Amino acid sequence: GRRILGDRTVRQMMTNHLPGAGDLDDVGDPLYAPGFFVGCGFGLGFATVEDPARGRLQATRGEASWGGAASTVFWVDPVEGVHCIFLTQMVPSSVYASRRWDLRALVNQALVG
Numbered sequence: 001g002r003r004i005l006g007d008r009t010v011r012q013m014m015t016n017h018l019p020g021a022g023d024l025d026d027v028g029d030p031l032y033a034p035g036f037f038v039g040c041g042f043g044l045g046f047a048t049v050e051d052p053a054r055g056r057l058q059a060t061r062g063e064a065s066w067g068g069a070a071s072t073v074f075w076v077d078p079v080e081g082v083h084c085i086f087l088t089q090m091v092p093s094s095v096y097a098s099r100r101w102d103l104r105a106l107v108n109q110a111l112v113g
Contacts, residue, residue, distance in 0.1 A: 012043075012044065013064075014043045014048055014062065015043055016041025016043060016050055017041070018042050023039060023040055023041055023051070023055075024037035024042055025040075038055040039053070039054040039055025039056075046065060048062070049063040049064075058101075059075070060079040061079070062077075063078070064076045067100060069091075070088055071086075071089075072088055073086045075104075080111075082111065086099075086103055
């Protein structure tokens with residue numbers, strides 16, 4: 001394939017741009033993603049993992065992710081080289097929120113074991 005974005009652009013996109021290097025838990029609405037905002041900043045279009053221990057996240061610092069309508073989610077982990085796109089039609093997302101955590105656990109188990 002042909003590269004569209006340069007390394008510098010991607011690094012800028014994956015940098016936390018919230019004021020004071022804050023996290024989404026400080027500014028986000030838990031109605032939309034309960035428990036997903038702690039330890040995460042926001043880059044240019046998606047959440048960025050800033051403190052996985054604080055957020056109790058099965059993630060690497062520097063990972064980018066976002067969840068969307070109908071319980072969809074994606075994540076890109078440049079440190080581990082893992083990428084996942086999960087497209088679903090499960091509505092409302094709040095009812096199926098645990099599926100995202102379940103998927104993460106399954107992917108990690110598959111990589112380790």
